[in-house]
Amino acid sequence: MKAVSLSKLGGPEQLNLIETPTPEPQAGHVRVKLHASALNRRDVWITLGQYPGIRLPCSMGSDGAGTIDRLGPDVPTELLGQEVVIYPAYDWGSDTRFPSPSFRVLGMPDPGTFAEFICVPASHVFPKPTFLNWQQAAAIPLAGLTAWRALMTQAAAQPGETVLVTGIGGGVATFALKWAVGLGARTFVTSGNADKLEQACQLGAAGGINYHMENWPKQLAEMTGSVDVVIDGTGGNNFPGCLALLKPGGRLVVYGATAGAPSAGLDMVRLFFRQTRIIGSTMGSPAEFAAMLNFMVEHHIEPVIDQVFALDQVVAAHQRLLSAQNLGKIVLRHD
Amino acid sequence: MKAVSLSKLGGPEQLNLIETPTPEPQAGHVRVKLHASALNRRDVWITLGQYPGIRLPCSMGSDGAGTIDRLGPDVPTELLGQEVVIYPAYDWGSDTRFPSPSFRVLGMPDPGTFAEFICVPASHVFPKPTFLNWQQAAAIPLAGLTAWRALMTQAAAQPGETVLVTGIGGGVATFALKWAVGLGARTFVTSGNADKLEQACQLGAAGGINYHMENWPKQLAEMTGSVDVVIDGTGGNNFPGCLALLKPGGRLVVYGATAGAPSAGLDMVRLFFRQTRIIGSTMGSPAEFAAMLNFMVEHHIEPVIDQVFALDQVVAAHQRLLSAQNLGKIVLRHD
Structure with missing residues (x-):
């Protein structure tokens, strides 16, 4: 063969x-x-x-x-x-x-x-x-499952919550957007590319922001109020902004780090006063894979x-x- | 009055x-x-x-x-x-x-x-x-409850797991040690003070290490294998060591930051490959307070x-x- x-x-x-x-x-x-x-x-x-x-x-x-x-x-x-x-x-x-x-x-x-x-x-x-x-x-398979575990298992996102998916365009981010919209979450995205932000809105995002803009977290906060869940595969120096956007009890799931490690240390005080969770996630189990396929069928979601x-x-x-x-x-x- | x-x-x-x-x-x-x-x-x-x-x-x-x-x-x-x-x-x-x-x-x-x-x-x-x-x-009240929520609710520590409590001596850390020992976890501590390490062992700790020692996380890893749960109220530059000690699926609960923010950024790759959770926690609810008092009575724990x-x-x-x-x-x- x-x-x-x-x-x-x-x-x-x-x-x-x-x-x-x-x-x-x-x-x-x-x-x-x-x-x-x-x-x-x-x-x-x-x-x-x-x-x-x-x-x-x-x-x-x-x-x-x-x-x-x-x-x-x-x-x-x-x-x-x-x-x-x-x-x-x-x-x-x-x-x-x-x-x-x-x-x-x-x-x-x-x-x-x-x-x-x-x-x-x-x-x-x-x-x-x-x-x-x-x-x-x-x-x-791989991107859908990674996004599924990050959003559904690790963040345990709920209908009506506000979800931010960073770096829209990549496979995992795009599935995370699809799953969040299917779940009935208010979903926002970031990208460095204006065309991708527009495409994301056509796919169901409620809004998006270009992370090259100065002070994008503040502008996104004005747009969203604040955020229950961030699904992030980028890391790097946008990471503190993602953390700052979270509501009390918010969850930031990290499934990758295409932009490397953040250069600044964690804001520990914000972390404990807000009962924030930072959750590492990668891949998923066969049971999660099956649940994801059932969700796709139920909500008629196309990749x-x-x-x-x-x-x-x-x-x-x-x-x-x-x-x-x-x-x-x-x-x-x-x- | x-x-x-x-x-x-x-x-x-x-x-x-x-x-x-x-x-x-x-x-x-x-x-x-x-x-x-x-x-x-x-x-x-x-x-x-x-x-x-x-x-x-x-x-x-x-x-x-x-x-x-x-x-x-x-x-x-x-x-x-x-x-x-x-x-x-x-x-x-x-x-x-x-x-x-x-x-x-x-x-x-x-x-x-x-x-x-x-x-x-x-x-x-x-x-x-x-x-x-x-x-x-x-x-x-305050220290017991903070330690209770950190260990029992947020980390959801289990009997038989290995727990590390940093900075033993403070009220929350000392209660965290008591709760972990009561739960049946294998509990280790850190301190900058040799006398406190010895006292902690008398209170049920399985071992302790002085965080002023060079490469203390490596020495602690040799002592413990690796760790399921860290309860940390210090932050600072010992934080990356705490993170490095965690097993896959490990939880690091942060309830304070007496040593300030860590100067280095998070190791994102370790975070997602190991499915690590960093969980901010402070205080607790009346229901948690009641559960804590019941646990004290059941296990006859004295502060x-x-x-x-x-x-x-x-x-x-x-x-x-x-x-x-x-x-x-x-x-x-x-x-």
Whole structure:
């Protein structure tokens, strides 16, 4: 079969579509013929060598959707032919609060989804929502799940609350906006790009602000009153502003730090007087993945897709993601 | 009656024992004849002008225990003569997550407990645990409640977990140690003072470390493995070490910042990869106060008292607290 492989570091240009043996499912596993996959920042970081534990050569890709075409031993036969979305990791474990030590994201070092086929545990495939096409379904897993856990489990956002999603455009931020709007939260966004702010409002945001503006937190406070929940994947020097916007009892969930660590120390006094929670979050469990898919079906939510590339345009797809021009997911079609 | 009053700022020396009218309870309130009261850092900060919203002259004191000697209208008569501990604040409100906007700690600007009598709502008095004397009972309220909410509600510490309490010696830290040991947690402490570390071990700590030692977090990690919960009232440059000690899913509760803000920014990557929670907490609700007293009775826990002063030695008592030599509460006896 064809699969995308990385054999040396140096950026997206090092990715190659190669021929590799088609896998056979072991006991308890299914094989999925992938119809589409999707990119995450993790993939770009791996090509750049900016991810822990890189082993080369490796197969790439965490997000995928397709049809089950082969069953390993001890798998119920009714799974054959099912159209599924794949849970994008292994070994969450039994504790809902954090993953087990052997937890890992799908792809690198395990075989990934930028391939014609993948074998995964039968418990890691979930029925594709029928109103979504393959490209939409493939866009969901890693970013959708990360946003779901951050907003629903960690922040425990409630209908009617005010939610701020920073850095709209990235996959997780865009899903966080979708989930918050679906939940019935009043949702605001930040971006460094005016077009993205406008697009976010078309997707249901109540308003947005450009974080390049001087004193954006004050302007956002005038717009929103104050905020119950911030979902932040940027960190950096906008972080204190996010913290300052929170109401008493507010929650700031951190799922990434594209802008690095904030240079200033935490405002401890504000933290304890306001009973603020800063909550680190990454990925999510299979149970959260299932809850997210049910929510999508119930609220008829479609992922936001930025652009679709053919599998053999994998380099250009990664360059698009690296440019940070995207709003929503970058998808690969496999046929 | 006699009561401690502050009419100008400048430190504990400005406190005076004055004559003032004995209060009469209004509807729904009871009058308590106070047998003992206790000091909190808040009191010292008020005398130094380092607390928000100071109004002078003011009456002082948040902690007290005594006998109900007079009832306002609409109060059940069986309360008369009851021996009680007083909930140390007003207006928590109906949300368990954070206090209402009118929430305030007892004393300054409201009449405080460094007095012969105080009137409080009938719903704010709780039966004194019978195995405690007056001085022990008066030591509980503000520090005990703050430690209770931090450890039990916010961190949701569990039996068998490993808990670190920083800066042992202060009232909240000493109660946090007592609650954690009572809960059945493996409890460690830090201090800058070797004697306090030894005393903490006598109070049930499994071990302690001097935070003046170079690389104390690494040494503590060797001692503890790693830590589920940190209860920290210090902040400052030991904060990153506290964060680094936490297991995946660990909780760091901040209830104060005697050492100020940390100079370095947060390690965001550790935060999200480890699903860490940093939780601000202060005070607690009447329901938490009641739960705390029940826990004390169930586990037969006595507060740690550092030193007892007569009410007319109130200046010396505050100087003792300001010196930070204490381990446990500084108490005033009123008779």
